[in-house]
Amino acid sequence: MPPRPMRRRTKLSDGIVEDMKRLIVAECLKPGDRVPSEPELIETHGCSKGTVREALKALEVEGLVVMRTGPGGGAYLADAGPEPAARMLRNFLHFQHLDGKGVYQIRKIVEPEVAAAAVGRLSEAQFAQLEDNVVACSEAPKSEEEQRRQRILELEFHNILADACPNPLLAFIGRFLNDMLRDLVVLKKAYVPERHRFGECNVSYHRLLLEAYRQDDAARVRAIMLAHMHDAERHMTALEGEVANSFLLGFPRP
């Protein structure tokens, strides 16, 4: 009786992926650690090179490993950063429809929480970044392109706050929303004077936030951010024509 007449329902490579994940948790592997190389996996799983390559590819797409060539190369555990999760979330939203109103429905509740959580956790370097950001956003834009870059800079202000947020999932959500808005802003041709007023409002809110942060006043930070979000939503919905419904390709990176 042959040992392997068992009908297989799942793909071989999926089983290898499962085994690798189990190995990672079982051995408490940390980022930078080596995981079994192609020849080793071929031996341990008794399958061919192409199959283990598919499994490694899957883990690579999930952001769990990075592959390196050459001696000492192979698959190394990579701490899955936020990028793969954000990419999948964009894939998911590509087939849904999420408009600017939907983004702000979440942002209005998330950003105040992120901002409040960052109180007392801002390093001197981050304070400096925030101040630089405010002054850079205060300068009058000389061109439409410059105005667009300022708008992206304004979003960067919020990302700095997310950096200081100790809750990793909350920070992820905040950053994801910011990136989403950044994607929208490049695809939108807004009425320029209107956008100028928008920018002036934003930077004034940012100044107020900075002041409240210096006083470690969490309640005030939260209140200012909430007002900021309501105001931004108002501007956004006033400007918005339609929304980008293709998040599939990654965001344009500057």
Next chain:
Amino acid sequence: MPPRPMRRRTKLSDGIVEDMKRLIVAECLKPGDRVPSEPELIETHGCSKGTVREALKALEVEGLVVMRTGPGGGAYLADAGPEPAARMLRNFLHFQHLDGKGVYQIRKIVEPEVAAAAVGRLSEAQFAQLEDNVVACSEAPKSEEEQRRQRILELEFHNILADACPNPLLAFIGRFLNDMLRDLVVLKKAYVPERHRFGECNVSYHRLLLEAYRQDDAARVRAIMLAHMHDAERHMTALEGEVANSFLLGFPRP
């Protein structure tokens, strides 16, 4: 001048993945549509089977395509459900540390918003599901195992509300948090009588919610849910020993 002497920096399969994504957005492909099959991709990209298989595998992991064997088989576009994004988010959180307190920090702001957004959008079938859920959770559990299943059922109550939430991203976050808590509950040995009181509190909140939903009272729904979350957090933190720090393996599906 040959068309392809360009030095390649990225893997061949990654380029194919990019091309496929561009094709999807360019042709406005919808779920169920066919994408080029292995032989076609071999032809169009001038590479071998193994390479296109890696590319297809990557798209499969991202949840963008499903593969079918047999005649008429091949790669078909699948509307990327929430599962791949949730999986990646778990990968990400595996290397961070997120405790129950962190989960509830987000849940306290997300669930009231989800609940309020569901007001006026519950179908009759969903009302029936919610009512069935409440009565199922009202019965006194006869065993610890049954109590555990009731706790999972209570989370299902919130997932039904997320189903009725029209904001896809907000619903995703709510469901993700629920799944996370479901993962925690199976890994935790809680003090049984304490958990019993916990369950009674939960179901009474659910009853209040159901009542407010019948009256389409969004403000009351939001207020009840907020109180519910605060109460649940209190119970949770009282019960919690440690937290699962390995979300890598998928959630156990009942």
Next chain:
DNA sequence: CCCAATTTGTTCGTATGTATC
């Protein structure tokens, strides 16, 4: 700077399973 070793990246040929007609 080149050479050699090591490991991934890629190709081809072939065989098998599976679903459709």
Next chain:
DNA sequence: AGATACATACGAACAAATTGG
């Protein structure tokens, strides 16, 4: 039932990249 079309898997080879002597 048989033929067809496609994914799945195996194995052997070669190419490219990286490291260290």
